[in-house]
Amino acid sequence: MASLLYAVFVGPFKDMASSPSFLVEVLLGGIATGLMYSLVALGFVLIFKASGVFNFAQGVMVLFAALTLVGLMEKGLPVAVALLLTMAVMVALAFAIERIVLRPLVNQEHIILFMATIGLNFFLEGFGEMLWGANVKRLDVGIPDRSMMVAGIQVNQLEISAAGTAAVLVTILAVFFQRTRIGRALRTVADDHEAALSIGIPLKTIWVVVWSVAGVVAIVAGIMWGAKSGVQFSLSLIALKALPVLILGGFESVPGAIVGGLIIGVGEKIGEVYWGPLVGGAIENWFAYVLALAFLLIRPQGLFGEKIIERV
Amino acid sequence: MSDPEAHGLSGSRPAGGGVGAIAGRTSNPEARHGSAGARPSAGGVGAISGPPLLVTEDVSVRFGALLALSKVSLEIRRGEVLAIIGPNGAGKTTLLNVVSGFYHPYEGRIVFEGRERTHLAPPDVAALGIARTFQNVALFRGMSVLDNLMTGRLLKMRGHFLLDALWWGPAKRQELANRAVVERIIDFLEIQAIRKTPAGKLPYGLQKRVELGRALAAEPTLLLLDEPMAGMNVEEKEDMSRFILDVNSEFGTTIALIEHDMGVVMDISDRVAVLDYGRKIAEGTPEQVRKDQAVLDAYLGATRG
Numbered sequence: 001m002a003s004l005l006y007a008v009f010v011g012p013f014k015d016m017a018s019s020p021s022f023l024v025e026v027l028l029g030g031i032a033t034g035l036m037y038s039l040v041a042l043g044f045v046l047i048f049k050a051s052g053v054f055n056f057a058q059g060v061m062v063l064f065a066a067l068t069l070v071g072l073m074e075k076g077l078p079v080a081v082a083l084l085l086t087m088a089v090m091v092a093l094a095f096a097i098e099r100i101v102l103r104p105l106v107n108q109e110h111i112i113l114f115m116a117t118i119g120l121n122f123f124l125e126g127f128g129e130m131l132w133g134a135n136v137k138r139l140d141v142g143i144p145d146r147s148m149m150v151a152g153i154q155v156n157q158l159e160i161s162a163a164g165t166a167a168v169l170v171t172i173l174a175v176f177f178q179r180t181r182i183g184r185a186l187r188t189v190a191d192d193h194e195a196a197l198s199i200g201i202p203l204k205t206i207w208v209v210v211w212s213v214a215g216v217v218a219i220v221a222g223i224m225w226g227a228k229s230g231v232q233f234s235l236s237l238i239a240l241k242a243l244p245v246l247i248l249g250g251f252e253s254v255p256g257a258i259v260g261g262l263i264i265g266v267g268e269k270i271g272e273v274y275w276g277p278l279v280g281g282a283i284e285n286w287f288a289y290v291l292a293l294a295f296l297l298i299r300p301q302g303l304f305g306e307k308i309i310e311r312v
Numbered sequence: 313m314s315d316p317e318a319h320g321l322s323g324s325r326p327a328g329g330g331v332g333a334i335a336g337r338t339s340n341p342e343a344r345h346g347s348a349g350a351r352p353s354a355g356g357v358g359a360i361s362g363p364p365l366l367v368t369e370d371v372s373v374r375f376g377a378l379l380a381l382s383k384v385s386l387e388i389r390r391g392e393v394l395a396i397i398g399p400n401g402a403g404k405t406t407l408l409n410v411v412s413g414f415y416h417p418y419e420g421r422i423v424f425e426g427r428e429r430t431h432l433a434p435p436d437v438a439a440l441g442i443a444r445t446f447q448n449v450a451l452f453r454g455m456s457v458l459d460n461l462m463t464g465r466l467l468k469m470r471g472h473f474l475l476d477a478l479w480w481g482p483a484k485r486q487e488l489a490n491r492a493v494v495e496r497i498i499d500f501l502e503i504q505a506i507r508k509t510p511a512g513k514l515p516y517g518l519q520k521r522v523e524l525g526r527a528l529a530a531e532p533t534l535l536l537l538d539e540p541m542a543g544m545n546v547e548e549k550e551d552m553s554r555f556i557l558d559v560n561s562e563f564g565t566t567i568a569l570i571e572h573d574m575g576v577v578m579d580i581s582d583r584v585a586v587l588d589y590g591r592k593i594a595e596g597t598p599e600q601v602r603k604d605q606a607v608l609d610a611y612l613g614a615t616r617g
Contacts, residue, residue, distance in 0.1 A: 181469050188452050188463050195450035198412065199530060200438030200467040 012274035024153050026273050027266060032159030034265020035166040036228070039221035040242040041249070041257040042173065043214045048251045049177070050210035051102070052190040053113040057121040059239020061215060064128045065090060066222030066231045070139050071132040079141050083219070090215025098207045106203065107193050125236065134233065139226035162224045166258070169220060173213070173254055186210070190252070244292035250302030259303060264288045363426065365390040365534055365566050366411065366442075371420035373406050373590075380406040382590040383420065388534065393560050394568045395577045395598075398587035399610065404570045405447060407587065408536050411568070412444045413437035425533075439467055443532035447539050447570075449519045453512030457522050460511050461497060464529025465490040497525050500562075501555060517548040521555070528559065535559065537569035541576060549573065553580050578602065586610070 016023045040062060047055040055061075068089050072082035101116050144157040177183040188196040189206050197203060225235055245264055249256025268287040276283045295302065364387040373381040381403045388394050396404050409415045411422065413434040422430045424440060432440070443464070452460050469486060498504055501521055506514060511522055520540060527535055540556065541549045557580055559565050571577050577584060577598065584601040586594040588610040594601050601607055 181466060184459070184463060185466055187455065187459075188466075191452035191454060192450050194414070194446065195452065197414070197434035198438060198444050198446070198450070199464055199526065200435045202433075202435045 007278055008275070015274055021153050025155075026269050028153070028155055029159065030266035030269030031262060032156070032163050032265070033269065034262040035163050035258070036221070036224055036261075037238075037241050037245050037265055038258045038261030039162075039166055039169070039217065039224060040238055041245040041261055042169070042254065043217045043221065044239075044242055044246055045249075045252060045254055045257045046173070046210055046214045046217065048190070048246075050186050050189055050206060051113065052110050053117065054251070055214070056114065056117040057124055058214065058218065058242070059236040060121050060124045060128070061090075061093075061218040062222045062225065062238065063231070063233065063236040064093075064124050064222075065215065065219040066139060066226040066235060067128045067132045067137075069141075069219065069222065070137045070226065070231050073139075073141075074137075083141075086219055087216060090219060091212045094208050094211035094215055097211055098204055102207050103204065121236075125233070129233075136230050136232040137226075139223065139231050141223055141227065143223075143227050158224075158227060162228075165220060165224065169217065170254060170258055173217075176213075177254065182206070182209070241288060244288035246302070247292040247295055248302055250304040253302070253304035256302055256304030264291065267291060362390055364388060365425060367421075367423045368407070368411070368417075369421045369423065371407075371410055371417040371422065373403075373410055373415055373417050380590050381410065381417070384587070384590070384592050385420075386585055386592060386595070388566060388568050389583070390566055391560075391564060392566060392582040393556065393580055394566075395581035395584045396568060396570045396587065397572070397574075397577055397584060401589075402587040403590040404587055405538055406590075408444065408538050408568070408570060411437075412442060412536055438530065441530075441533035442536065443527035443530045443534075444536035445520070445523045445527050445538055445540060447542065449516070449523050451511040451519055451523055451526070454510060456508050456510055457503060457514070457525075458494065458498070458507045460522055461494045461525050461529045462490065464526040465494060467530055468493075493531070494529055497528050500528075500558070501525050517544050517552075520544070520552065524552075524555065524559075528563070528565075531563075532565060535565050535567045537567065539570050539572065541571060541573060549576055556580055 040058065043058045043061065044055060047053060047058070065086060069082055069086045072085055073079065077085070097120065101120060102113070105113055105116060143161045147154050147156050149155075177186065185196070185201050185206055188199065188201055189203060193203060221238075222231070222235070225238060229235075241264075245257060245260040247260075248263055249258070249260025264287070268284045271283040271287050272281065366388040368384055368386045370383040370385055371381055372379065372383055384403070384407060386407070396407060398404050406415060410417055413432050413436065416431055420430070421428055424442070429437065429440065452463060455463070468490060498507055501524065503518065503521060503525065506518060506522075511519060514522065520542075524537070524540065527537075537556070541552050544552065553576055556567060556569070560567050569581075581598060583596060584594075584598050585592060586601060586604070586607050588606075593606045593610055594604045596604070
């Protein structure tokens with residue numbers, strides 16, 4: 001009994017203290033993975049903020065963006081051109097979604113819009129496969145994926161790039177939504193379509209803008225994940241990892257997506273490395289979900305979410 | 313506003329509003345009409361007799377087989393308070409929805425300020441200066457009262473929203489100017505104490521008042537109120553009546569409202585339009601409508617029982 005307590009509560013911390021540079025490496029790895037989760041979670045947050053709808057298709061949008069980019073590059077286009085074209089495709093997709101899926105469903109219950117995104121999910125998955133095939137593809141947009149030593153600590157260049165990109169993206173989005181009128185307009189649309197229309201908010205424009213931005217965020221996430229693990233259909237499943245991030249951070253908070261991603265990324269790495277051997281490993285696979293479950297019990301609105309107020 | 317005539321009008325109602333104000337008005341409708349024409353705030357000379365602010369011409373709305381509105385022609389005159397009444401299902405809310413662009417008529421025209429706008433979408437209607445409230449309060453429940461009112465100013469904010477982010481000076485000045493307007497409305501509606509409260513937490517009567525405030529924040533030319541007093545007690549109704557009359561006289565806002573409480577309707581409206589089964593069966597001053605045989609048959613007769 002005493003030895004078990006020791007192994008859980010004392011041993012891992014002694015390990016951390018005995019090799020601080022290794023601890024820093026683990027932390028950095030966790031932060032980088034966490035930011036990659038955040039990138040996916042951001043796409044969800046944007047659409048949730050604008051329509052109060054959980055976009056089930058966000059994971060597939062990441063995959064679709066990565067597939068399109070790789071497909072265009074395989075056709076011999078330079079990276080920059082392929083990237084611009086992919087952006088155009090995602091914006092076109094936003095227009096199509098607004099026209100075909102969202103517009104006919106204005107003022108419907110949120111659950112109906114949610115189901116529409118499930119449909120969108122299957123459509124995009126099939127459409128992507130039809131256009132670009134189902135093989136695993138290597139995505140090389142020129143981000144170096146080598147390790148290097150900085151002050152005695154081993155860091156991965158790809159992870160550094162991912163962290164930098166996420167930081168830039170979040171800054172831009174934060175300014176876009178908090179310093180501009182569109183932020184206030186977004187909140188009104190999420191709260192009540194009818195009322196938003198009555199005060200002159202053009203719902204269609206807002207939706208196209210937000211889905212376009214979510215599409216661009218999907219491209220960034222697709223590039224990062226594609227560079228890390230290849231472009232393949234399992235990429236759409238990282239959406240599953242974004243879900244606990246959202247529960248932790250709150251569905252409508254951009255900073256929440258970042259902090260949630262970091263907590264989960266760092267937590268699962270630390271848990272895996274220091275406590276993993278105790279339970280035979282694989283902590284990384286369930287840590288996020290257990291943490292999310294705990295949050296649902298204690299603070300269902302997440303760290304930064306808005307408390308839902310309902311007068312009955 | 314500094315015109316003595318304008319003060320003369322409010323003088324005809326005892327200060328402090330309430331029952332006295334409403335009663336005073338009923339007893340002397342002619343006085344109101346007399347002074348209304350001279351109000352500078354109500355759109356200049358001949359406010360009520362001038363060209364109408366909004367006209368519906370033979371407007372019909374159909375939901376499948378149901379004819380919700382049948383060739384309804386109605387004038388909303390500049391500066392007036394028009395009440396739209398009728399039994400449940402008469403098409404009152406449908407008419408309001410057509411005017412605010414939520415529904416589009418399958419026949420007929422809607423003319424606002426002399427220009428046809430039959431097929432405009434709600435945001436475009438709002439941009440023309442038509443604000444509205446809803447039968448079931450449609451506030452942004454998670455936002456504070458202040459934020460709710462600020463959303464009413466979104467249309468008034470100028471400039472590209474990307475530039476807002478970069479140009480601190482003008483954007484900030486604009487925000488402050490809009491905030492000042494909203495503060496005036498908060499004072500006017502006497503909701504200072506709840507400015508920070510999330511709208512969803514407020515009691516129903518106050519929610520209705522906040523919704524009125526949000527509509528006012530847009531500084532509309534025409535204000536549409538869908539049952540502004542539904543579910544209120546007598547005291548709340550008196551407050552709301554006073555606010556509606558004050559909005560009309562102080563800001564010169566033309567108001568069209570749907571209301572079921574006949575006492576309130578007779579007290580606060582300049583004219584009344586009566587709908588029944590999607591048709592307009594009468595239109596006129598409260599006195600005229602009160603005596604109208606078709607109205608008595610369709611509506612008042614039933615309630616007198």
